[in-house]
Amino acid sequence: MRLLVVEDEPDLLHTIATALREEGYAVDTAEDGEEGLFKARECDYDAVVLDVMLPVMNGFEVVKKLRESKKTPVLMLTARGRINDRITGLDAGADDYLPKPFDLNELFARLRALIRRSAGDASNIIQIKDVVIDVAARTVKQKGGLVELTAREYSLLEHLALRRGKLVTRTELYDHLFDENETSLSNLLDVHVSNVRKKLGHEFITTRRGHGYCIEA
Template structure:
C-alpha cells in the first residue's frame, strides 16, 4: 500500500517516511502544498498524511480540492491544536486529525484502522424518494433542483441517508456529525435539523425528516 506524506518540515518528513517504510508501506514524500495536491490527484494512493501549514497552498485548500475529486482516507498531522482547527479539518472531509508532537505508534494504528475501514467503502450515492445525494461530488438535488448545503448540513444529511428508517438520538447525531459530546440541554442538533429541513423538506410536499418524540429524528419516506 502506498501512502503520500505532505509535510514541509524536513526532519518530520524524513522521520515519517523512514518509519512508515519500516512499517511495511510504500511512501512518497512531498514538501510543499502545490506539488502535494498534484501528486494526490495524479496517483492512486491508499492514504494521505497531510500537514496544514505548507508552502504553496495549505492543507485546508488541499483537503477541499481533494474531496471534490477523490475519496480516500486523509489524516491531518499538524501542530494546529485548537478544537476549532480539528473541527474545521473534519468538516472539510478529513478522516482523522492528529496533533504534533505525536506518537508514531498511534499514527500507524490510526493508519491501519482507516485502511481496514477503506476495504468496505460506503455507498457513493443515495436515492431517497425524489432526493438524490452524491457523496463524492457533495452534490444534493431534489426533483432535479440543486440544493446547496454547508459542510455540517451535508454531514447531517449523509448520516440520515445511511440510517434510513432508524430513530437516531440527538446524542448519537451530535457524536457522529460533530465528533464530540454535547450537554443534553443544548439545542445544536435541533437547530441544525431545522436548517436542513428548510432546504430539503419545506419547499416540497413529501417530508423526509421526521421528529421522533423523546428520542430524536428519523429519515425516509415512511419514517
Template sequence: MRILVVEDDPDLSRQLKQMLKEQGYAVDVATDGVEGHFLGDTEPYDGVILDLGLPQIDGVSILQKWRADERKMPVLILTARDQWSEKVAGFDAGADDYLTKPFHTEELMARLRALLRRAAGHTTDVIEIGDLVVDNRAARAFVNGMGIKLTSHEFRLLAYMATHKGRVISRTEMVEHIYDQDFDRDSNTIEVFIGRLRKKIGTDRIETVRGLGYRLVDPDAPQTS
C-alpha cells in the first residue's frame, strides 16, 4: 500500500513517514500544496493524509481539485483547526475522515486502516485466503498458523495482493503501489519478489496469468468454470 503525506511541519512529516514505513507502507511526502496536489493528481496512491493549513495551496482547495478530476483515493484530513465549519468544509470538499492535532498515533493509524479497508471492500485488517492470513495491523502474515518472515517489500506486495485477492494485478500496478517515489522502480524486480513469496507461502497460491500479471488465490477453494 502506498500513502501520500501532505504536511508542511518537517518534524511531523518525518514522524508520520517513519511510523507509516514501520507499519509496512510505501510513503511519499509533500511539504506544500503545489507539490501535494501534483503528486496526488499524477500518482496512484491508496490513501492520503492531508493537512489543511499548507503554503501555496490550502488543503481544502487541493481536495476539491482532486475530486473534480475524479481522484477517488481515500483522504484523511489532519489539521490544527478544530472549528466545526472547517470540518464541514473538509467533508464537503471530499474528505473521508478528519483528525485534529494534537493526536495519538494509534488513532491516526486506526483511522487510516479503516479508510483503506473500506476502499478495498474489507471489514477487518485481517485478510484470509484459505490458510494464508495477512494481518495489515500487525504487518505480519501466517500460513497454517505459523508466522512467515518477510522483508518490507515482500510484505507490501503480499498485502496488496491480499487486499485485491482473486483479481489479476499487472506488474506495473504492483510497482506503482509498493514503492515510494524515490525508489528505483523496476518492474523486473516484481518477478524476484513473486518468486520469494512463492517459496514462503506456497507455489500454488500465486497464479501467473500470462501477459496480464499475477493473482493471489486459495488453491484449495472449489474452481469455478
C-alpha cells in the first residue's frame, strides 16, 4: 500500500509519515498543495492524506483538481473543524474527513476503510481458499493457524488479495510497495513474492510470465 501525505507543518508531516510507515505502508510526502497535486497525479496512490491549509494551493483546490483525472481516495486532515469546511471538503471530492488533533489509530482505521472501499470490499475479512486475511488487524491465517508475515510481505499479499482475480503488473506492485525514497532493486519484489509463496503455498500466487502476478479468487 502506498500513500501520499500532504502537510505543511514539518513535525506533523514527519510524525504521520513515520507512523504510517511503521504500519507497513509505503509513504510519500509533500509540503505544499502544488507538490502534493503533482505527486498524486503522477502516481496511483492507494490513498492520499491531505491537509486543508497548505501553501501555494489549498487542500480543497488540490482535491478538486485531482478529481479531474484520478479517483484516488482522499482523506482530508484539517484544523478547521466547522461543518461548512467539512462540507466544502467532501463536496470538492474528498472521501473522508478527520479533524485535528486526531488519534493516529483513528487515522489508520479510516485509511484502511478508504482503501478497502476503493477496492470494492465492505468487509475487513478477505477469504481466499483456506487463507483468511484480516485487513484491520493485519493478520493472515491459514487453516486456522496464524501465518507470520513481514510488513512488506503482508502489504504485497493484501494488495494482491484486494485485487484478487485480476492481473497485477510488476510495476504496479512495485509502485505500491515502495515509496519514492527507496532505491531498492527490482528483484526485491521477487524475493517478497517467493517468501509469501513459501508461507502460503506455491500455487497461492500465480505468475503470468512477462505480465505480473495474480491471486485466483
